[in-house]
Amino acid sequence: MTKSPRRRCKICREWFNPRFPNEWWCSPEHGTEYALMLRQKEMLKQEQQRKKEAQQERRHHQIRKLEVKPLSYFHSKAQAAFNQFIRIRDAEQPCISCGRHHEGKYDAGHYRTRGASPATRYDETNCHKQCVPCNQHLSGNIENYTPNLIERIGQEAFDVLMGPHPVKKWTREELEELAARYRKKTRELIKQREQQ
Ligand SMILES: [Zn+2]
Ligand SMILES: [Zn+2]
Incomplete structure (x- = not known):
């Protein structure tokens, strides 16, 4: 198995030698922090998506309301x-x-x-x-x-x-x-x- 090239830790930006292809952190602590960060990003994305859908729903509702007006x-x-x-x-x-x-x-x-x-x-x-x-x-x-x-x-x-x-x-x-x-x-x- 060839050694993966060095990369920078996603949290502290220090160089490290990854043991697995999907390892992006220099230490278990930064691994945890990185996982939390990804989760927060994901939650933020979902929240934005929900807001967008709610806004679209309101807009459609307003259009429907206008459609029934004489x-x-x-x-x-x-x-x-x-x-x-x-x-x-x-x-x-x-x-x-x-x-x-x-x-x-x-x-x-x-x-x-x-x-x-x-x-x-x-x-x-x-x-x-x-x-x-x-x-x-x-x-x-x-x-x-x-x-x-x-x-x-x-x-x-x-x-x-x-x-x-x-x-x-x-x-x-x-x-x-x-x-x-x-x-x-x-x-x-x-x-x-x-x-x-
Ligand atoms: Zn680090
Ligand atoms: Zn007058």
Whole structure:
């Protein structure tokens, strides 16, 4: 039997002459230590694997949860992100209908309602900062909204907004994408203004 070449102990890094091909330690003590080290490594690996599996399981669970949600859930998420953007975009503007700069609450008021014109519910020309009294108590205060809207977006954009529009069928993916896009636009707008 040929003598194995010298190797370094895995624990103390000293050179030694192994007696067996699988001996990687210079002494029984370092042999024990090395075995413990390997075991700890193995346990750590298993722990990481368990964590990864648990994370994947949670992700699949979330996807399943979204799969059973109705389309209206995705619309409300998208509309919230879109409306938030409109309020931030128009932060310096008065109410589109009554022209007041008042201290009260503001909505994102649609000119063409979501019910009557679903195709324009995420159209930026169709939605502007509006005070709560005009939006909620005067049904949008449309007679004043109309001239102010034309002044703000121009006659041409107004005519485009008035349509006709092809029927739009939204998918969950489109709505999720739209919500993410508007959250990003809002963040970018806030950041841009902070830098001014
Ligand atoms: Zn050693
Ligand atoms: Zn108003």
